Amino acid sequence: MSELSLERGLAAFREEIDAPVAAFFSSCIRCGLCATACPFYVETGDPKYTPILKLEPMRRVWASEFTLWGRLKGLVGLAPKVTDEMLAEWEELLYDSCSMCGRCSLVCPVGNDLQYMIRKSREAMVASGHAPEGLIGAASRAIRTGSPMGLQWKTLDVQIKHVESSTGLEVPVDKPGVEYMVLLSSMEIINFPEYLEAIAKIFDHAGVTWTLSTDCYEATNAGIQIGSKDIAAELVQRVVDAAVKLKVKKVISPECGHAYTAIRWEGPNLIGKSYPFRVFHIIEVLDELRAAGRIKTEGKETDRLSLHDPCNLARKSGVIDQQRNLMDLVADNFVDLKEHGKYQWCCGAGGGVSSNERAEHLKMAAFKRKKAQIEEVGPDRMVTMCATCRTQLEEGLEEFNMDIPVVGLTEMIAEHLVEKEQRA
Amino acid sequence: MAHHKTLGESLRAHGVSRRGFLKFCAATASMMALPPTMTPAIAAALEQARRPSVIWLSFQECTGCTESLTRSHSPTVEDLILDVISLDYHHTLQAASGEAAEHAREVAMRENFGNYLVVVDGSLPGPDSNPGYSTIAGISNYQMLMETLEGAAAVVAVGTCAAFGGLPQANPNPTGAVAVQTLAGDKPVINVPGCPPVPMVITGVLAQYLTFGKLPEMDQYNRPLAFFGQSIHDRCYRRPFYDKGLFAETFDDEGARAGWCLYRLGCKGPSTYNACATMRWNAGTSWPVEAGHPCLGCSEPKFWDAGGFYDALSVPPGDTGSTLLAAGVSGAIIGGAAAALAKRRQKADLAERQPVKIDELEQKL
Amino acid sequence: MIDPMDFLLWTKGPMFDWAIAIFALGMLARLVEIFMLGRKPNYAEPRGGEWGPGFRTIFTRSVADAGTFQRAPFNVVIGTVWHVGFFIALLLFIPHIELIYSVLGIRWPGLPNPVVDAVTAITILAMIGALIHRLRNPVMKHISTFEDYLVWTVTFLPLITGYIAYHRMIDPYPLALGLHILAAEIFLIVLPFTKLTHMFTVFIARWYNGAIFGRKGVAS
Incomplete structure (x- = not known):
């Protein structure tokens, strides 16, 4: 049986190095500003978490094999090598202490997209056998069961039944030719069943046709988080096959950050071609419906609400105004965190950190930055649109004994829908 | 030959007055940066020489x-x-x-x-x-x-x-x-x-x-x-224009007429050590810079080979533009070859690439 | 003992040609090495353009965002000051303009010498501040390598020798000027093989950053 090896890891590094990577490494001046953008450094104060340092293995491969000068140095044995031991040491830096939030990429004065290179470095970590066990477990369950948490359709089926009975609405399953195919995340199915109910209500209200697919209901992509394009492509292919089979033109990614970037931005490149359908985040769809006047709401939340932008949605996908438009629809007393939108701070759980049990203490440490941001504004409740962020916010706020409930934006919209009878 | 006649005697024989001789001695003292009190000593020494x-x-x-x-x-x-x-x-x-x-x-x-x-x-x-x-x-x-x-x-x-x-x-x-x-x-x-x-x-x-x-x-x-002991630049009467950044750029522009600094016209005053600026020429009438011409640096070694007389001091004498071009083209070719090697390696990697399989990953669990 | 005029003519002549040749060869090789790697095709449906945002980021990334400024004011201010100062001294000092004109055939107006002089003094102080910061800031100290100190030195030397030459603090002047030119040549020679490449690649890096974010509809 084949095995992951340093050789395969180095080959993966080489494969991932492209013009942007070479330009980025050529430009780093080691000013350290990326550290000030990183919640893992800011909250631990440990300089080893400086983002650019996390890329040292990749930088070495670039320097010694993609620059003339590095090759010359290599000939006389002066180019530092990437060893198995080094990669083992870097496992913590590339996984446990990085949520791939991309904040450093936005702050770097020479314009280095560090997150882009972290993502690429993880390919080599996987190929060389240095991925964390927690993420391997999630990837294994995703490939073998269709869900990183090991869920099965029957669990979802129970929920569907529950939603149908409580709302009196049909949750369409495997209906071909509808407008949208809806994807979910296992975490939502387990932790936030309100989501499914909310979209059932909203789509019914707005007259949108949609369906779930029994072939593929999971939007999350453990392959992206662990950093294996082979695993990721297999998971994306399932979505594509399901959408093609049901002949839908639009696919909705749920309230989950990385699921959206995985299927929206990486997916087509993983399978090497454009999709025959378009991909939206649920928030984009809701805002479009709002703009088209298809969502009628009544009443507004009066308590002080603030918003946590998921990194994957805002900074990494450009969905920033949509959630604010929707907040305006249902909230009277909405206040943004000081640094928000593309400059928001990560909750600390993204990029696979939350699936990596070993990283628990770092995840909580990084959360302190979010906590400080929340304390600055002092909201009564936090609103967000990513199940991972939401779980992290809830756990973190509880850890620090802050009584601030966290709600999903989709649910909140659903709660304010004008009832059908009234509308008519 | 009058080998034993002193200089003083000789001067008087030639009709140089005592007053004129002392004037010369005072000028000599000042040229040599000696205090004026040295004038009598110079006069005495010269008279006796x-x-x-x-x-x-x-x-x-x-x-x-x-x-x-x-x-x-x-x-x-x-x-x-x-x-x-x-x-x-x-x-x-x-x-x-x-x-x-x-x-x-x-x-x-x-x-x-x-x-x-x-x-x-x-x-x-x-x-x-x-x-x-x-x-x-x-x-x-x-x-x-x-x-x-x-x-x-x-x-x-x-x-x-x-x-x-x-x-x-x-x-x-x-x-x-x-x-x-x-x-x-x-x-x-x-x-x-x-x-x-x-x-x-x-x-x-x-x-x-x-x-x-x-x-x-x-x-x-x-x-x-x-x-x-001092450079032309340090004693040049046009120095204030240099310090203010006012330069003549051609020989007949406004700056040239206004007597601005001639640096850009190739003046080598900054690197030239001579007494022109203080003693001037033709019995103190003028000197090249005063006449509107940049200093050529004639009292310095190698002044003929130090680049064009009308090139600024900072300008290299060689054909640097061609060097730049030739080296740039060579660099592009070498870089291209190096990059082609790297690309070939990438291609070879891709040909040998084994996709990561889930059971390979699971071996670590 | 070296002959000052021989030294000056050596720095202006053969050494200058060597420095320019190594610089041009090394830098062009590096740029071609970068561009030839290229990018894989991107099949994802774009939300925004690449070219516009790319060029936008080339400019916007020169100014730190408010949050970064608050968290690292010294780093941002000192870095900006000495970079701006360095380029004023390099590009707007009349003798430098004459040199560039003689090599490239293009010229632009300069600044009065006293202005450049004052800017140089500020730049020198800022660079000393930057070095102290690098030695004391825990992150910078941790991530700094020998190369960082080497690059600081070869960047500092042209400034300090230029200042010394302008003020004629070393006699004779040909020696002072020669030292300044030599320092600049060392800078040019070291440039393509160190992080100094960022002088050129920063535009590429920022463009890619702006393009990658721009494609996703984020103004980076």
């Missing part, structure tokens, strides 16, 4: 230095200084010619052995060059210099050719010209460079030597600090 024998050798030169010394419009103290030294041999000035002339040199050398001054203008073909490039009375310059230096007290190299090689030595130096100091061995050398040197500097150096009977304080090029 014995007329030393001077042998003036002209080699590969243009006579410009001699012209500089003699082409004054009215008889000046400088002329008289020449009269009062015993100039026993000088091609241009001496009446004698042929055998007689050479005889005069030999006699002066013999009679004043160990005490006479040698003044040289012009460079000379070095010992390894063809001696036929420059001869006098069938004697090569090299041979004549070596013979004459033997009994000399000191040698004064007048003009940039003698001091530094000058024009004859300029690239490609066809005659293998060298400066006097490279051949002078342990004889003291005083360099008075300039193309030509300021006349007062030539006489000033001689006056100083006569006054103090010893070599003046000199810089590392053996130039007397009294005259070469």
Whole structure:
């Protein structure tokens, strides 16, 4: 049986190095500003978490094999090598202490997209056998069961039944030719069943046709988080096959950050071609419906609400105004965190950190930055649109004994829908 | 020959008043940066100085230095200084010619052995060059210099050719010209460079030597600090324009008419050490920069090979643009080859690539 | 002992040509090495353009965002000051303009010497501040390598020698000027093989950053 090896890891590094990577490494001046953008450094104060340092293995491969000068140095044995031991040491830096939030990429004065290179470095970590066990477990369950948490359709089926009975609405399953195919995340199915109910209500209200697919209901992509394009492509292919089979033109990614970037931005490149359908985040769809006047709401939340932008949605996908438009629809007393939108701070759980049990203490440490941001504004409740962020916010706020409930934006919209009878 | 007549006596015999002589001494003191209280000492020393024998050798030169010394419009103290030294041999000035002339040199050398001054203008073909490039009375310059230096007290190299090689030595130096100091061995050398040197500097150096009977304080090029201690730039009356950043950019623009700094027109004043700016030329009438022309840097070594006269000091003399282009193109080719190698490696990696399979990952669990 | 004029002419002549040649060869090789790697095709449906945002980021990334400024004010201010100062001294000093004109055939107006002089003094102080910061800031100290100190030195030397030459603090002047030119040549020679490449690649890096974010509809 084949095995992951340093050789395969180095080959993966080489494969991932492209013009942007070479330009980025050529430009780093080691000013350290990326550290000030990183919640893992800011909250631990440990300089080893400086983002650019996390890329040292990749930088070495670039320097010694993609620059003339590095090759010359290599000939006389002066180019530092990437060893198995080094990669083992870097496992913590590339996984446990990085949520791939991309904040450093936005702050770097020479314009280095560090997150882009972290993502690429993880390919080599996987190929060389240095991925964390927690993420391997999630990837294994995703490939073998269709869900990183090991869920099965029957669990979802129970929920569907529950939603149908409580709302009196049909949750369409495997209906071909509808407008949208809806994807979910296992975490939502387990932790936030309100989501499914909310979209059932909203789509019914707005007259949108949609369906779930029994072939593929999971939007999350453990392959992206662990950093294996082979695993990721297999998971994306399932979505594509399901959408093609049901002949839908639009696919909705749920309230989950990385699921959206995985299927929206990486997916087509993983399978090497454009999709025959378009991909939206649920928030984009809701805002479009709002703009088209298809969502009628009544009443507004009066308590002080603030918003946590998921990194994957805002900074990494450009969905920033949509959630604010929707907040305006249902909230009277909405206040943004000081640094928000593309400059928001990560909750600390993204990029696979939350699936990596070993990283628990770092995840909580990084959360302190979010906590400080929340304390600055002092909201009564936090609103967000990513199940991972939401779980992290809830756990973190509880850890620090802050009584601030966290709600999903989709649910909140659903709660304010004008009832059908009234509308008519 | 009046070898025992003192300079003072001689001057009075030539009708120079005491007042005029003291004026010269005061000017000499100020040129040498000595306090005015030194004037009487200079006067006393000069009055008492014995007329030393001077042998003036002209080699590969243009006579410009001699012209500089003699082409004054009215008889000046400088002329008289020449009269009062015993100039026993000088091609241009001496009446004698042929055998007689050479005889005069030999006699002066013999009679004043160990005490006479040698003044040289012009460079000379070095010992390894063809001696036929420059001869006098069938004697090569090299041979004549070596013979004459033997009994000399000191040698004064007048003009940039003698001091530094000058024009004859300029690239490609066809005659293998060298400066006097490279051949002078342990004889003291005083360099008075300039193309030509300021006349007062030539006489000033001689006056100083006569006054103090010893070599003046000199810089590392053996130039007397009294005259070469400060740069043209530091003493230039146009310096305030440099400091304000006001430059003439052509010879007939507004800046040129307004007398602005000539740096951009190639002035080498910043790197040139000479007394032009303070002593000026033609009896203090003017000097090149005042006449609107940049300093050529003529009193510095290699000034002919230091780039264009009208190129700013910061401009490299070579064809750097072509170097840049050629190196850039080579770099692109080398970089392209290196990148092609890297790409080939990437392709090979891709061909051998094994996709990561889930059971491979699971081995770690 | 070296002859000052010989030294000056050596730095202006053969050494300058060597420095320019190594610089041009090394830098062009590096740029071609970067561009030839290229990018894989991107099949994801774009939300925004690449070219516009790319060029936008080339400019916008020169100014730190408010949050970064608050968290690292010294780093941002000192870095900006000495970079701006360095380029004023390099590009707006009349003798430098003459040099560039002689090599590239293009010229632009300069600043009065006293202005450049004052800017140079500020730049020198800022660079000393930057070095102290690098030695004391825990992150910078941790991530700094020998190369960082080497690059600081070769960047500092042209400034300090230029200042010394302008004020004629070393005699004779040809020696002072030669030292300054030599320092600049060392800078040019070291440039293509160190992080100094960022002088050129920063535009590429920022463009890619702006393009990658721009494609996703984020103004980076």
